[in-house]
Amino acid sequence: MVDLSLKTAAVVKVKPRAGRDAWIMRAFILVIGLYLVVTLAMPLYAMLSKSFNTYYFDLARYEVQINEDGDWGETIDVAALNAASNKYSRDQLRTSSDGRLSIVSMLENFSFRAKTLYRLRNVHASGSFLSGSELVDDTNWHEFTSNEFRRVYLKPVKTTGLDNFRQYFSNPSLFNSIFNSLFIAIVTTIITITLAFTFSYAIARSKMRFKGGFKVIAMAPILVPSLLPGIALVYLFGNQGMLKFLMGDQSIYGPIGIIAGSVFFTFPHAMIIIQTALSISDARLYEASDALGASKTKTFFTVTLPGARYGLISASFVVFNLVITDFGLPKVIGGQFNVLAVDIYKQVIGQQNFEMGAVVSVVLLVPALFAFAIDRIVQKKQVALLSARSVPYQPKRNRNFDRLMFSYAAIIAALIVGTLAICQYAALIKFWPYDLSLSLTNYDFDVMDGGGWGSFYNSLKLAALVAVIGTVAVFTGAYMVEKSQGMQFGRSLFQFLAMLPMAIPGMVLGLAYIFFFNSPNNPLNFIYGTMIILVICTVTHFYTVSHLTALTALKQMDREFESVSASLKQPFYKLFSQVTVPVCLPAILDISIYLFVNAMTTVSALIFLYSPDTTLASIAMLNMDDAGDIAPAAAMGMMIFYANVAARIIHHFLSKRIYSKTQAWRTR
Secondary structure, three states: OOOOHHHHOOOOOOOOOOOHHHHHHHHHHHHHHHHHHHHHHHHHHHHHHHHOEEEEOOHHHEEEEEEOOOOEOOOEEHHHHHHHHOOOOOHHHEEOOOOOEEHHHHOOOOOOOOOOEEEEEEOOOOOOEEEOOEEEOOOOOEEEEHHHHOOEEEOOEEEEOOHHHHHHHOOHHHHHHHHHHHHHHHHHHHHHHHHHHHHHHHHHHOOOOOHHHHHHHHOHHHHOOOHHHHHHHHHHHOOOOOOHHHHOOOOOOOHHHHHHHHHHHHHHHHHHHHHHHHHOOEHHHHHHHHHOOOOHHHHHHHHHHHHHHHHHHHHHHHHHHHHHHOOHHHHHHOOOOOOHHHHHHHHHHHOOOHHHHHHHHHHHHHHHHHHHHHHHHHHHHOOOOOOOOOOEOOOOOOHHHHHHHHHHHHHHHHHHHHHHHHHHHHHHEEEOOOEEEEOOHHHOHHHOOOOOHHHHHHHHHHHHHHHHHHHHHHHHHHHHHHHOOOOHHHHHHHHHHHHHHHHOOHHHHHHHHHHHHOOOOOOOHHHOOOHHHHHHHHHHHOHHHHHHHHHHHHHOOOOHHHHHHHHOOOOHHHHHHHHHHHHOHHHHHHHHHHHHHHHHHOOOOOOOOOOOOOOOHHHHHHHHHHOOOHHHHHHHHHHHHHHHHHHHHHHHHHHHHHHHHHOHHHHO
8 A cells, every 4th residue: 555644754855065166156155245344344344343443531530749859748639730720621522533642731830941850650451542652551560850851741532322423413514514415416417417417318219329438438437436527527627717707606626616516527427327327228119109199298207207206216326425535525526515525535534533533434325335236126126128029229310309418418528528639738738827938847746746657557456457457356346246156145145245335435345454464463464555455346346347247247147057067067166267267257357347447546435545656647637636736636637538448449459359269259
């Protein structure tokens, strides 16, 4: 008889045993995941912790004795000494982690030449003071002459809480930066999306001439630092600008200049996304609209806009994030109009208040994370607009419409070219506006503040290292996550870490690196101030887009490749090197040029991390502008532009050559 109990027996799932290749791939995921933890998660945690640390001078922790006539007087509480002199209020005793306070400022008629002797001790073991450069943290009495006592400084006490945030939100000038940043980001987003959508619509839906040329020109702002449009606006509409009369009573130094410059450098980012959205259109929808007798306007609002809505939303959040986190442009042309990114710089560099800099970073992180989260949610809701039966949309020739679109595209192209031309013209003028003769004097960077030609060569070195190291790390990590089996939680965690950099502003990441890598207790402290940390920070900052590019290319490869390789008992690295890499070479080259260009133009993430030996071209621009050398700053900006143009040209021809050799199968 058949045992019926067998039919009800629980089905036991047998997990396939992981082979050597699986363990090697998991090891790669672990190593690159650990890299992201050390270079992203841990620095952010250090910065967040710093924002909750409050430092103040607890004068009650110290006692002092004074010997003026050979006898030691009574023991005096330093807090009582301060109260008697009415020297420091409670708010004035707040400080940063590096704060110091001298007791002699509380003593009347103090003279370092006097023969008076002083004793000082810590009442509690948690107290400490500096005697010269020596830290004293015991509770014994320590004796000093008057000359020695003036070099004694009290150290602050650390507490944890929300005091820094209360202080920030109670400061009107700092608190207003939130509204200023949101205002700039929202207005810029509206203007940029409108201009970019119309330009993309002209490219995708008209038969105008020179589309390729217009697209190339529209991409030019990506190749320059965000500081450069600010310099161009100064030469055009500044106090001695060519077109100053057009400004009337308004000033370019403030929200007008920031918005105008932000539109310039964010335009290509929005155009790329929107153009992609407009290019994915089903011609059958337009044919149905024509058959139903709908007008062009109704078709636009019922077919075109709904079809591109996800692209418009994604482009809006990208522009918003770029603007609210940008540092270079507001620093150059913002004037007295404070924004969050510049406030971080002022707190850290100007006032050495790292705790308040961390607070501003956390505040800046909130809108950036919010915009990123909304964008992710919207993208998940996006549905496919093209099916196997879809018909690609082909625009029809309409002479009047084509002329209108050509005119619009020509105006946008002229504004972009004009902005770059103004910078190049300024770089060749001896002394604006008094000596307009042409000269190469402004290119003599070695006699100016900013690091000289060495800064430019450092940028080239950084960009090359980031392009090579970053491409290898990103593509390898993406491959291991996409093609490996099992370890679902670990792979999901890796994906989260890989997506996180897109939501982290550069200023925030740079400041986090100070708190983490500059700590003397960190074994990686030795890389601080070297080219290594600049490479690590840049790769991490631009990791997400590169990772998504690699994943997109890898997802196009069928998993049957791995199955066939396993059936032939070939190791995964052989498949990776002989099949995956050659097939994905176009995407690999795209990742490398993306990292190279961004490494050349970035400012915000590295402004806190460079040393005198690792000054970069984009940072040299900022330093020269601060020193009043605006023309040399423009010259350095144009050198960055030309370097990126050369890299793009090399990338184009290299891609074309490689594509013809390794991608011939695509045309069969």
